Amino acid sequence: MSQLEKNVTKLNGYLERFHKTGIQNRIAGADVAGEAGVFQTISPVDKSVICDVAHGTGGDIDAAAKAANAAFAAWRDMAARERKEILIRIAEGIEARAEEIALCECWDTGQALKFMSKAALRGAENFRYFADQVVQARDGQHLKSPTLMNITTRVPIGPVGVITPWNTPFMLSTWKIAPALAAGCTVVLKPAEASPLTARLLVEIAEDAGLPPGVLNTVNGFGEGAGKALCEHPLIKAIAFVGESRTGSLITKQGADTLKRNHLELGGKNPVIVFEDADLDRALDAVIFMIYSINGERCTSSSRLLVQDTIRAEFETKLIERVNNIKVGHPLDPKTEIGPLVTQEHFDKVTNYFDIAREDGATVAAGGVTVGEEGYFVRPTLFTDANNQMRIAQEEIFGPVLTSIPFSTEEEALQIANDIPYGLTGYVWTNDLTRALRFTDKLEAGMIWVNSENVRHLPTPFGGVKASGIGRDGGDWSFEFYMEQKHIGFATGHHKITKLGAL
Numbered sequence: 001m002s003q004l005e006k007n008v009t010k011l012n013g014y015l016e017r018f019h020k021t022g023i024q025n026r027i028a029g030a031d032v033a034g035e036a037g038v039f040q041t042i043s044p045v046d047k048s049v050i051c052d053v054a055h056g057t058g059g060d061i062d063a064a065a066k067a068a069n070a071a072f073a074a075w076r077d078m079a080a081r082e083r084k085e086i087l088i089r090i091a092e093g094i095e096a097r098a099e100e101i102a103l104c105e106c107w108d109t110g111q112a113l114k115f116m117s118k119a120a121l122r123g124a125e126n127f128r129y130f131a132d133q134v135v136q137a138r139d140g141q142h143l144k145s146p147t148l149m150n151i152t153t154r155v156p157i158g159p160v161g162v163i164t165p166w167n168t169p170f171m172l173s174t175w176k177i178a179p180a181l182a183a184g185c186t187v188v189l190k191p192a193e194a195s196p197l198t199a200r201l202l203v204e205i206a207e208d209a210g211l212p213p214g215v216l217n218t219v220n221g222f223g224e225g226a227g228k229a230l231c232e233h234p235l236i237k238a239i240a241f242v243g244e245s246r247t248g249s250l251i252t253k254q255g256a257d258t259l260k261r262n263h264l265e266l267g268g269k270n271p272v273i274v275f276e277d278a279d280l281d282r283a284l285d286a287v288i289f290m291i292y293s294i295n296g297e298r299c300t301s302s303s304r305l306l307v308q309d310t311i312r313a314e315f316e317t318k319l320i321e322r323v324n325n326i327k328v329g330h331p332l333d334p335k336t337e338i339g340p341l342v343t344q345e346h347f348d349k350v351t352n353y354f355d356i357a358r359e360d361g362a363t364v365a366a367g368g369v370t371v372g373e374e375g376y377f378v379r380p381t382l383f384t385d386a387n388n389q390m391r392i393a394q395e396e397i398f399g400p401v402l403t404s405i406p407f408s409t410e411e412e413a414l415q416i417a418n419d420i421p422y423g424l425t426g427y428v429w430t431n432d433l434t435r436a437l438r439f440t441d442k443l444e445a446g447m448i449w450v451n452s453e454n455v456r457h458l459p460t461p462f463g464g465v466k467a468s469g470i471g472r473d474g475g476d477w478s479f480e481f482y483m484e485q486k487h488i489g490f491a492t493g494h495h496k497i498t499k500l501g502a503l
Contacts, residue, residue: 007113007332011103015050022052023196025060025220026203028067029213034220035059041196044110044340044347044376045331053196056221058229061188064217065235068159068186071214076156076184080135087131087182089209094124094174097205101170104197106331109166110340110376113332115294116168123174123202129458130182130478137183137479140486147495154483156184157261158237161230163223163251164199165243166192166342167297173202175462176240177216179478189218190230192243194343196220223247231255238481241265242299244396245422245467263471263481265299265463267396268424270445271417272302275410276310278429279451284315286453287402288322290427292380295338296400297346299468300425300447300454304393305404306413312406316365316384319404323366326380338400340375347376350399353392354381362386362403388416396422410435418444424464425454446472 001009022038024031034054041050054060075083094101101120106113140152160180164173169192180187191199199218206216219226231239231254238261241251248264255262272290274283290302307315331339341347347370354368367381380400383392392403407413417426426445430436440448446464449455456462459475471481 004330004333007103007334010099011107011332014100014104015107018051018197023054023200023220025054025056025064026200026218027060027064027214028071028217029207032060032063036221036225039193039222041108041194042343043107044342045107046374047344047376050108050197053193053220056190056219056226058225060219060221061190061226061229061233064188064219065159065230065233067214067217068188069235071212072156072159072186075181075186075212075215078184080137083182083184084131084134086210087127087134087178090206090211091124091127091131093205093209094120094127094202097201098124101198101201103332104201105168105170105195106339108195108197109169109342110331111168111295111297112336112339113334114337116331119168119171123171126171126174126178126458130178133179133475133479134182137483147492148489149492150487150489153486153488154183154479155486157482157484159186159188159235160238160240160482161233161236162187162189163227163230163239163241163243164189164191166195168294169195170198170202172242173199175473176242177202179473180240180482181211181215183479183482185482186215187217188230188236189216190226191218191220193220193222223250227251228254231260232258234258237261238263240481248469261481263463263473264469265471265473266424266467266469267398267422268299268301268464268468269304269394269396269420269422270300270302270425270427271304271306271420272427273306273407273413273417273429273439274308274311274315275413275428275430275432275435276308277431279431280311280315282451283429284318284322286427286429287319288326290453291402292323292326292338292400295341296380297342297398302425302427303397303402304388304417304420305402306407306416307404308413309406309408312404316404320366320382323380323382323402328371328377328379338380340377341399342376344376346398347378350397350401351378353395353397353399353401357383357386357390357392360386360390360392362390362392365404367400388419394420410439414439414442418442421467422464423466424468425449427453
């Protein structure tokens, strides 16, 4: 039996209960049917129905928000060490069920096991990291003035809403939920409707680890129903969202009446700039990895290649050869590097850009075709002979599609890199230190890597500028979002108080 066949057998065992019972909403520690009935989640591998999913609406969100609010005081006031121990047990639970999480996520999203096996374990790392921060999360400063001892502290903001996307949904949900719980907040999670399986696994793991009922609730549904209700609910104090920039704008509007705090991790059309003095072999590896891994379905992918004209021909020749060798296949095959795109809608969007590229005058140098009839598979694609005004350079395709754009000078590269509505990440390849310092200083992006692909370090700030988002995740920046800053001034003596109305 091949490893693929073994993985499929294991997956079928994990999915059996979902086939029987579907996925229910989880509110206050109990399974709850959706007010609007059910919808079905479909595997992008073969378009088969995985299971029924509770279709939550405003009523379900209201019940979950009230449950989170009722659980908040006890969770907030629980001793920090106890909360820390629960988070560590959640991490251990994730590690124990990492295979189940990875296989279910591959089947639900189309992501390759090559990457999802690591993503599940990264979720455990997120919980372990923030568990270590629990004790000092509320620590403040002592700011002495001539008449007062001023201290600051932080307190959890209250129940929060988390809305997660369908690309690597388990790992991305832990980025939000782990710091929220560590801060002392309670959570209502609205998973992406296209990938609900592992959200169910997470809440099970959390409750098995001793997380009290109502501290983490899940309501499945669609953005216009459950998502909108969550953003508008007065008991929800903040929304942490990962997804499209257009949706982020809607979330901001929906939360305006309740003055909702928002952290928005949105889209990107990120440049990778390769100068002629770079280590070109390493740059080539990084360029390929950052656009074609995770099916190209990630906000930090380097979807615009800006390559200096003096090395362009050589670099693109090697790039084409490598792209044509990337293995597209069943996501549970360990050799697969790219699996199917997540849904029919997204498949149609990505493949539409193949025609758009040709119409705009670009060359489809690799890929640009679909694969097979069963699922939503496409060949990894490279567009050359492009310029930055083309739609393929300006719009977020969010698939395994790279647009190559030449430049002559450092100034031209910077102008092209910044001439975009987005500003999430940037990648710069050069061995000239002074150029790297100049370029990164002027590059409009929230995160920049020099001579490296995206290597995430949990204490560092994660987020973008312009249409790529508002706020930062990671380390203490997460606590700044999930907690309120409080100042208390203690008089150190009898300072003069101005008297009004005294005779």
